[in-house]
Amino acid sequence: MIKLIKCEFMKTRRRYVFLTALTVTAAMLAWIYPRHQSADLIRLGWMANLYELPLINSIFMPLLSIIVSSRLCDIEHKGVMLKQLAVTKKRSQIYDAKLIYGLIIMIFCLILSWGMTITFGYIAGFEGEVPIRLYLLYFLFTATPTIAVYILQHTLSLCFKNQGVTFFSGTIGTFLGALSLFFPQLPWLRRILVWGYYGALSFVGLFGWTKENRYKQAHFEVMGIDRNSFIILLFICIAMYIIGREIFKRKEL
């Protein structure tokens, strides 16, 4: 297995997968950073982040997943390598190796963006200490949906030669997921979509925001943490993995 993952690494030489992922992450950070500017947001900074970032993640992380997974799998389609690989290694191993390599890249980007968000907070001079427990929870609640989405994209990229399929379905899913965050009235909407769990698992609410005063008298509060959603999501991850792997195993090459 280790050998296979090493192979994955060698295959992506000069393909700049990692660099592509880092660029997208950097773009995301560049986009977040200027938000920490108004005095009120500096006062409320740490909590404001936890309130706002799930939406940004719900757009970025799924799109990054599409790009990374497609980039990794497209190498095989282009070189018509799957036939070659499938006769030397077990299908399930091929599926796993690529998945692990992709997830390593994704988790690296997740950690990077998480760390940078905190660093940005300190640079901007957010009031008080970082609520580390909440931030760890936030990391967990960002990483898990991302893993679920990645497994889905990985399966699509690997099974469809035509990467248009992967990209279009992934983008439309992301779109639905991001929009579902704007519908607190319809809580089921974000739970029926893998892409919606960034919203389903967000746990900070904004109170007292008005059009006139904006954040002046506003405050953020930790609301209920949706344990059930998290458990459902874990099951989704496992199910997607098993189903995806099975589909790839049965695919005719």
Add this chain to the structure above:
Amino acid sequence: MNEIVKTAGLTKLYKGVAAVSDLNMSVRKGRIYGFLGPNGAGKTTTLKMLLSLIRPTNGEIEIMGRRMEAKSRIEILRNIGSLIESPSFYGHLTGAENLRILQTLLDVPKMNIDKVLKIVRLDNQRSKKASAYSLGMKQRLGLAGALLAFPKLLILDEPTNGLDPAGIQEMRELIKSLPTQFGMTVIVSSHLLSEIDQMAEDIGIIAKGKMMYQGKLEDLHNIDRNKSLEEIFLDLTGREQSL
């Protein structure tokens, strides 16, 4: 004007290394010109330059009496059919649909599609998706595309690749019939002497980017009566390369 293709000092450097160097090629009208050389000798590079798919580093190309340059490119290409490297096709389209696209771009009558499909014996498979074709069928489809406009000049790069023995035989007979039947001139490349020997009238042998021999095939036999054609070829191209 007896020559349909003429190059002078044709050179292509890749990062300073010559893939083709100082090549003077001369193809006579109405003949079958066998372009022979071991793998990596510069055959495809030369043919691509003739089609202006790549730009020569140096040298000149004259096709049908006109210098190949940006201005004349389109007019010249109108009279050339080609099959370079592996055949080109859109996998999600059927064989006939692939030809439809070329027919539109070439501005030739629609019935040419049926004609060429019949010539390459693909008429039964015309409504099958090209991605489902076997290697040999793809090759035939490529040839059909090259023939579609019934061009004056046909450039075929290793056309027998992927064909079975019967297919090779058929392809050979087909190529041999083209000059008399349609008045075409054919340049056909190969790394197999035996193949060229059976269909070409004129021959150019290229090795390491240089033209080692050019002339009538029968004159090649006369170089050294005591040696077989195979041996002469190996002498010309350098033995170590043909391994």
Add this chain to the structure above:
Amino acid sequence: MLLKLLKAERMKLKRSPVWLAFFIMPIIPAVLGTANYLYQKAILTREWLSLWTQHTLFTDYFFLPIMLGIYCAYIMRLENANNNLNKVFTMPVSRSSIFLAKLITAAMMLLFSMVWICALFVISGYIAGLTDPPWLTIAHWCIFGTLGGMVIVAIQILISICVNSFAIPIGIAFAGGLTGLGFLAKSFGHLWPYSLMSYGMNANAPQELVKSGYVQFIFICVLYIMIFTVLGSIITARRNI
């Protein structure tokens, strides 16, 4: 020559139901946006204009640029696969018209989505109980959106020609959409290529396109399209296969 190429492009896209993606995508914000509008009717008082902001939320900064990016990458990938460029470039057509044909093909898809977005908008407006749609304004959004979007299409085709990859051009489209929003927020949206589409559609943007800016907007869009087309033609013409 161009007509032939366009016809050929259309044939190439047979049996690839890419248009389906462009058909489905605008329905999502239309349904959700209208629902949101109905929920929040109390705050959203500008009727059609409010509904428009609900409809275009995200579409123009993120998802339409990405979809266009995917489409352009897809069109070019058809050529990059199976040696098709060999064939296309030995056809008796000029290389710059090959680029132009790709550009127009992608622009047609853009126009299709714009018209579809606007049609959905009017339909959902009626469903939401609004009357008397501002036809002229909608036509403006549609036309200017297409014009601004064509700038993105031109860049994306150019990138897809230069980079022989599927994912990278799309990553760039994504990042481009983001920068587009950034430039709009800093009020430079009228100058930045990736901002022009949202700017032209007045899509929930921090920077609004007003009547006096129309001429300038058209000028900048046309200028960009020309620059990228010329650049693309040169690169296509000089390309070695």
